[in-house]
Amino acid sequence: MDALKLCEHYFRVAERRTPPPQWVPWEGHYKWRYVEKLPQQALLQKLARQITGLKSLSILLSAGFLQEVGVLFRVLDEISEDVSFISLGLIHSDWTENHRRYLEYFWRESDADGPPTIQRKKIRAFVNRRGGLSDPSSADRVGREIHQAYSDYIHARSAPIMAMVKGPPPNFFLDGIRDPIPRFAYEEQVPSYFYRALGSAFMVIKVSAPTEVEACYRDLKAWEVSNHELIL
Numbered sequence: 001m002d003a004l005k006l007c008e009h010y011f012r013v014a015e016r017r018t019p020p021p022q023w024v025p026w027e028g029h030y031k032w033r034y035v036e037k038l039p040q041q042a043l044l045q046k047l048a049r050q051i052t053g054l055k056s057l058s059i060l061l062s063a064g065f066l067q068e069v070g071v072l073f074r075v076l077d078e079i080s081e082d083v084s085f086i087s088l089g090l091i092h093s094d095w096t097e098n099h100r101r102y103l104e105y106f107w108r109e110s111d112a113d114g115p116p117t118i119q120r121k122k123i124r125a126f127v128n129r130r131g132g133l134s135d136p137s138s139a140d141r142v143g144r145e146i147h148q149a150y151s152d153y154i155h156a157r158s159a160p161i162m163a164m165v166k167g168p169p170p171n172f173f174l175d176g177i178r179d180p181i182p183r184f185a186y187e188e189q190v191p192s193y194f195y196r197a198l199g200s201a202f203m204v205i206k207v208s209a210p211t212e213v214e215a216c217y218r219d220l221k222a223w224e225v226s227n228h229e230l231i232l
Contacts, residue, residue: 003194003227006219007051010201011044014208018044037107039086039099040208046086047204050079050197057193061186064176067153067160069186073193074150078120080196081143085123087203088130098122120147191230198223 018040021032034041053076060068082102089099101117124143128136152160163182164172177183198220205216224231 003198003223004051004054006223007047007054007194007197007201010205010209010212010216010219011047011051013212014040014044014047014201014204017209037103039090039103040204042103042106043083043086043204043207046079046083047197047200050076050083050200053079054194054197057190061183061190064173064178064183066177066182066186067156067164070150070153070160073189074147074154076193076196077146077150080200081120081123081127083200083203084127084131087207088127090207091203092130094130096126098126191227195224195227195231 019034019036019038022035023030024033024035026033034045053072057069057072057076060072085102086099089095098118102123105117121140121144125136125140128139128143133139164174164177166173166177166179202213202216202220205212
């Protein structure tokens with residue numbers, strides 16, 4: 001089974017074990033909302049976005065929209081960190097004030113309620129240390145560098161945008177970059193994002209459906225063995 005199908009399968013397993021959204025009154029009409037606001041419900045939502053992000057990634061890459069792929073890489077990086085941050089806090093019974101503040105922000109209905117209360121570097125630091133990395137400081141540094149690189153795509157800074165120009169004469173490609181040379185750098189990273197999504201699915205299952213952990217782990221390791229040459 002491919003990574004995306006595995007992620008969807010285990011998403012549905014976790015979904016069945018998680019208290020569902022409810023159809024509640026909202027400003028004169030109704031909306032689906034998680035009224036309990038449990039960490040497990042936040043994890044399910046994050047995994048849903050990780051899965052749809054992977055589907056979007058494939059579409060954008062096939063069309064040659066490399067700038068937009070860079071934006072999605074940043075989004076998927078953060079979602080993966082968020083899933084690990086919440087899951088590891090629960091698994092290790094190390095639920096901190098930062099977790100509480102993170103979920104408080106997560107459940108807000110609008111940015112008008114205030115900016116994020118937890119810096120990305122604090123989330124990354126918790127994940128790298130609670131995740132058992134042998135050199136968490138180096139992981140912190142690499143994470144910051146990757147975060148900054150993809151921030152340039154999100155904020156549309158000049159340097160990455162100029163990769164859209166081909167010539168001579170100079171001309172902006174507005175319908176996707178078909179040149180295989182710049183595309184390769186993006187394409188070779190894609191399998192790692194599918195692998196990390198499988199890791200997220202495993203973390204969510206461990207928290208939300210522990211009876212399925214062994215099966216999920218077997219599937220994760222089988223995919224890893226079959227695709228090890230593709231994972232960066």
